């Protein structure tokens with residue numbers, strides 16, 4: 001999909017305060033007694049909407065309704081199921097493009113460019129490429145048939161229901177987590193993030209307008225522990241499709257294990273989680289490109305991408321010969337403010353807890369001897385704004401080089417050119433994560449050497465390009481170690497996790513005798 005359409009220049013973000021919104025169970029809005037607000041990060045004084053949260057009875061009825069919708073959804077011809085998602089993709093990139101973008105800008109604090117990448121381009125790509133991948137999956141059939149026999153594979157949806165638990169930071173991931181299992185015939189209970197409820201609600205409404213039958217996806221915003229806990233302890237729970245923090249994913253995995261004896265099948269657990277992503281700047285790197293890519297990688301969407309650049313390893317020869325000056329000059333120029341002013345590059349972070357956590361890390365880094373080279377400030381008087389911050393550390397294992405911050409904070413470690421091999425070891429071993437990383441070098445041997453040495457340090461690797469911005473269909477996305485199950489969103493691989501294949505052999509030739517030739521001697 002083409003990005004940044006000309007109309008965007010005159011795009012007026014519509015007012016979307018107080019849109020009606022609630023849980024949607026069996027296609028109907030459910031008004032419960034429990035109300036919640038999604039705060040607006042750029043103003044925090046207002047809110048986008050008040051919505052009804054799922055209570056226990058709502059979750060129970062959503063699960064029951066999903067299971068009731070299952071037989072018909074499974075039996076729907078593939079072409080009809082595919083048509084719904086293709087229609088939804090057209091609505092996302094067409095009729096609802098600006099509304100989705102506005103919801104993502106105001107509700108999640110993205111600037112217009114980032115909102116278009118996410119809510120329009122990536123979401124419609126997930127749906128369109130999803131259809132292509134499922135076509136490919138279904139057409140994968142045994143290559144061999146013995147004479148008189150026919151083999152085939154049926155890609156059944158899972159027995160029971162899938163639980164999709166989505167993060168705040170990508171509207172597209174919100175749509176993809178329930179969309180992927182639903183596309184292959186599953187029914188899904190979708191618990192969105194409380195910080196992205198409005199945009200996610202719109203995604204649900206778009207699927208509904210595209211023809212998704214009532215009950216196939218149940219939209220149940222609500223208190224995370226309660227809603228998720230209730231779903232996980234249900235005997236028909238079949239799978240978790242999660243994206244979010246490592247801590248929460250590990251907890252949910254343990255909760256699932258504790259309930260294992262209740263389930264009919266071993267649940268499929270798919271989780272894409274945190275990152276501590278790196279740029280490695282080799283002595284042969286082209287400086288201007290490495291600087292610009294680092295600025296985008298670290299500060300786009302306030303560093304609130306799982307893939308955001310967070311630890312930067314720069315050769316001393318490069319750092320002292322222009323890299324440092326260019327980096328600091330560019331970061332100091334970044335304009336910070338609400339996304340409604342299109343000249344702002346950096347917007348608000350998602351909310352009070354994120355603001356406190358990020359500023360807490362900056363404080364810790366200072367106390368541990370880190371030098372703030374630029375930024376370091378923050379302002380929560382109106383909205384949650386953290387200045388883009390660059391910290392220089394002499395300790396490559398200091399806290400901001402190791403832990404996920406999820407904010408506009410970049411820590412730099414300058415290595416002696418002679419210590420290149422040691423630096424590769426540091427990158428590989430100093431964090432628990434392995435999501436994304438980039439190597440900047442004009443020496444091709446150096447690129448290949450680092451790629452081999454860092455084989456398990458990232459699921460997505462880039463050469464001379466920032467470590468964010470994976471595109472559906474081009475760079476399948478995900479990481480291993482503490483970063484997730486690496487099932488690769490935006491590729492065919494993920495669909496295997498939500499089907500349970502059945503092999504069927506049909507015999508056309510009757511057996512004349514049960515004895516083997518060896519028995520006849």
Ligand SMILES: NC(=O)c1ccc[n+]([C@@H]2O[C@H](COP(=O)([O-])OP(=O)(O)OC[C@H]3O[C@@H](n4cnc5c(N)ncnc54)[C@H](O)[C@@H]3O)[C@@H](O)[C@H]2O)c1
Nearest residue numbers: 166167168192193224225228244245248272273274275306
């Ligand atoms: N690897 C990836 O593809 C990827 C993509 C996007 C975001 N992320 C990660 O997501 C995190 C940021 O998103 P977030 O702040 O929404 O994450 P989060 O873990 O706080 O929340 C994710 C989801 O889990 C729910 N949740 C939170 N606590 C829960 C609990 N105790 N029990 C049950 N459910 C609970 C939330 O309501 C939300 O729906 C970062 O760590 C980021 O790296 C990873």
Ligand SMILES: N[C@@H](CCC=O)C(=O)O
Nearest residue numbers: 169305306307468469470
């Ligand atoms: N597609 C995104 C990953 C989503 C993480 O939050 C990227 O590569 O930047």
